[in-house]
Amino acid sequence: MWQDRIWDAETAQRYDTPGEGMFAPEVLEPTVAALASWAEGGAALEFAVGTGRVALPLAAAGVPVTGIELSTAMLDRLRAKAPQESLPVVVGDMARTFVTGDFTLVYLVFNTISNLVTQAEQVACFHNAARHLAPGGRFVIELWVPELRRLPPGIAATVGRSDPDYLLVDTYDTLHQHVVSHHFTFDDTSVAELFRSPHRYIWPAELDLMAQLAGFELESRHADWSGSEFTADSSSHVSVYRLPGPPPAR
Template sequence: MTDDDGYFGERVAKTYDQSSDAEFQAEIVEQTVDLLAELANGGRALELAIGTGRIALPLARRGVPVHGIDLSRAMVAKLRAKPGGEAIGVSIGDFATTTVDTAADGPFSLAYLVFNTIMNVADQDAQVACFRNVAAHLAPGGCFVVEVMVPELRKIPAGQNIVPFHTGPTGWAYTVYDTVTQDATCHYIDIAEDGRGEAHSTPFRYVWHAELDLMAQLAGLRLRERWESWTREPFTEHSTKHISVWEKSVG
């Protein structure tokens, strides 16, 4: 992660909640919150990359106390401006290393990281550190939930390394993959009404579910469940993403 607001500064924060991605649809948000509230099991939840509160706010309305970690002050400012946003505690910093004081309220029963954000941690060492940081915040028996895509390498023709994922009259976007290092960069070109274009890029590191299981094991967590969706559809070879739940051992 970079310093200051990283890649999610004021420009991104301004329009973030206007996304047409499925994850922003009310039905999907409700399904996400249903499962997270169940896994919290009456305890507190820690959201890594809390952002503008897309998940944290409805989860808090379910009665689950939520604390967040986020690098972007601009995104958190959007959270604070929403009803209930001021009541949610947020620690500003890199979620792979930032610690939250649990002395007063005790450890968390749930930590979660959604919408592919584990891949925004753009190197393997930092991804491992993220799992260890989460484990340090969890109570025994507590869960870490990650929602992330399955790498789209099947879409790459032989001899190429680019996968387009959005095209339209107002812009397009594509990903450039390095299949040796697992590094990748998403490039976005937005076209304004006057025809002028604005380009920006976001680096990430794609990661396989088996690799995440090993990271969890190194942090003292074990895989409990893995599904294709928030409604617990089975994870198969055809799944394009997974919801994985790792549990901290008791004792």
């Protein structure tokens, strides 16, 4: 599949930035604390577990974690940190792969549901989360809000970040809700390195409808992992969906 080609060995090696960026304590600590509280003493399943950025500290916090990961290169990086016995991972597609287990929480972080580039695949991802959960179980998604308000008429691109050594440009196909993220890294030479990833963007209301189709109810939505209020100006959200019924007894 194309996702496995994008998340290759070279990309997986660049992904880990210990102590910085997505791996900074101020990013991971509230993420882990929130997920641990929503697990309510049960086990968690991470869709697209990657190199273990969230799964490893969540497991260290006492939550049993299992993962699904499509990229064998990303999984190889995870395996260098933790064996299969301590953090089990099944190789497969997060929209279809089933993992045997008793889970109170399924989670999908850092915009990864948008890596599924059709609406049908995204809906299937919700159904896959639902079939892993007992009544009362939660599906948590972290996702950015599409930045279409920043697009002037006739312009199809936005600059997401502009740093001395990094530039992010997103190009939009508003007819099909597709966006391609262009990540440029460079130094003081005239040569830049480009990594591109395609996505299908999802409005919060559409995400809620996908959840309803899979039997979930929206329990809460926050602007970040610390629980800040989600507003019309929020650039991202953490949405918590729950299956009807009491949580499984623990």
